[in-house]
Amino acid sequence: MTPVYSDLENKIVLVTGASRGIGNTIVKALAKQKAHIVFNYRGNEAAAMELKEELESLGASKVSPLNFDITDFDKMKESLDAFVKENGNISGLVNNAGISKDQLVMRVKPEDIDSILGVNLKATMMLTNHLSRNFLRAKDVSVVNMSSIVGLMGNVSQSVYAASKAGVIGYTKSFAKELASRKIRCNAVCPGFIATQMTDELSDKAREEYQKSIPMGDFGSTEDVASLTLFLLSQASRYITGEVIKVDGGLYI
Amino acid sequence: MEMQEKVIKIVSDATKVEAGNIKGETNFIDDLNLDSLDMVEMMMKMEEEFGVEIPEDKTEELKTINDVTNFLKSNSN
Numbered sequence: 322m323t324p325v326y327s328d329l330e331n332k333i334v335l336v337t338g339a340s341r342g343i344g345n346t347i348v349k350a351l352a353k354q355k356a357h358i359v360f361n362y363r364g365n366e367a368a369a370m371e372l373k374e375e376l377e378s379l380g381a382s383k384v385s386p387l388n389f390d391i392t393d394f395d396k397m398k399e400s401l402d403a404f405v406k407e408n409g410n411i412s413g414l415v416n417n418a419g420i421s422k423d424q425l426v427m428r429v430k431p432e433d434i435d436s437i438l439g440v441n442l443k444a445t446m447m448l449t450n451h452l453s454r455n456f457l458r459a460k461d462v463s464v465v466n467m468s469s470i471v472g473l474m475g476n477v478s479q480s481v482y483a484a485s486k487a488g489v490i491g492y493t494k495s496f497a498k499e500l501a502s503r504k505i506r507c508n509a510v511c512p513g514f515i516a517t518q519m520t521d522e523l524s525d526k527a528r529e530e531y532q533k534s535i536p537m538g539d540f541g542s543t544e545d546v547a548s549l550t551l552f553l554l555s556q557a558s559r560y561i562t563g564e565v566i567k568v569d570g571g572l573y574i
Numbered sequence: 575m576e577m578q579e580k581v582i583k584i585v586s587d588a589t590k591v592e593a594g595n596i597k598g599e600t601n602f603i604d605d606l607n608l609d610s611l612d613m614v615e616m617m618m619k620m621e622e623e624f625g626v627e628i629p630e631d632k633t634e635e636l637k638t639i640n641d642v643t644n645f646l647k648s649n650s651n
Binding site: 502 | 611
């Protein structure tokens with residue numbers, strides 16, 4: 322069902338958090354579009370090389386794994402600058418890496434706030450800001466920020482995560498406004514309940530409860546999120562910027 | 575070509591203002607109506623042309639053609 326976006330062929334797209342979940346499906350979908358995929362990894366080089374091979378076999382025009390942690394800003398800058406110098410400008414960015422720790426508000430520790438906002442919001446901003454000069458030199462630039470419906474509607478036990486994802490939306494709109502005159506686009510995607518390893522671990526009863534709350538009656542798939550991401554990265558969405566799009570089966574209408 | 579002339583040519587090409595109307599004391603913001611994002615792009619062009627890095631915090635001090643020329647002169651090899 323996924324269309325072929327011919328402009329994604331050879332497009333250099335950086336995806337964070339590509340090792341699993343939604344990010345992993347996005348890089349695979351990009352590979353099928355023959356994009357040049359760049360992803361970062363922290364420690365596990367063997368797993369990164371395995372993913373590189375898999376993406377190449379799926380059709381990626383090139384795959385460039387970069388070894389940096391998105392919260393290590395000096396290393397991130399050094400690694401990306403070296404990459405751009407050698408390969409040319411990055412014109413697609415998917416800020417997907419994120420962490421969560423569910424807990425009641427009275428149990429939230431300052432360090433939990435620092436780490437969740439640090440990865441989900443600060444690292445997204447630092448990475449995107451750092452690439453903004455590169456974006457000014459590139460063509461057909463599109464940034465896709467992974468937010469969450471929780472950032473729109475809030476959720477029990479997810480106050481910090483929700484705040485970080487709401488922050489991503491504010492950042493997305495500001496970045497979009499600031500750089501729209503240069504045809505640099507930035508949009509946010511808000512997944513709802515998406516079937517991942519995390520939802521697999523739910524009890525049958527919990528699963529049924531969640532499913533009842535979704536008007537379309539079932540969890541979404543990571544492919545549902547990836548197909549919107551491809552559309553937003555492509556020039557098929559060339560006039561769409563600063564937008565927040567839910568992929569949630571009607572959960573938050 | 576003198577460095578000042580090169581700077582004026584880059585500015586003229588980017589702003590479409592005739593080179594003859596751009597002087598040493600021409601101010602980017604007041605005279606050429608550039609905004610802060612235009613200035614970032616202008617400084618990026620200077621960096622590419624002259625191979626000199628212009629730190630972001632320095633950009634705000636470079637208000638005129640003379641300021642840029644002097645900065646490039648004192649920082650180029």
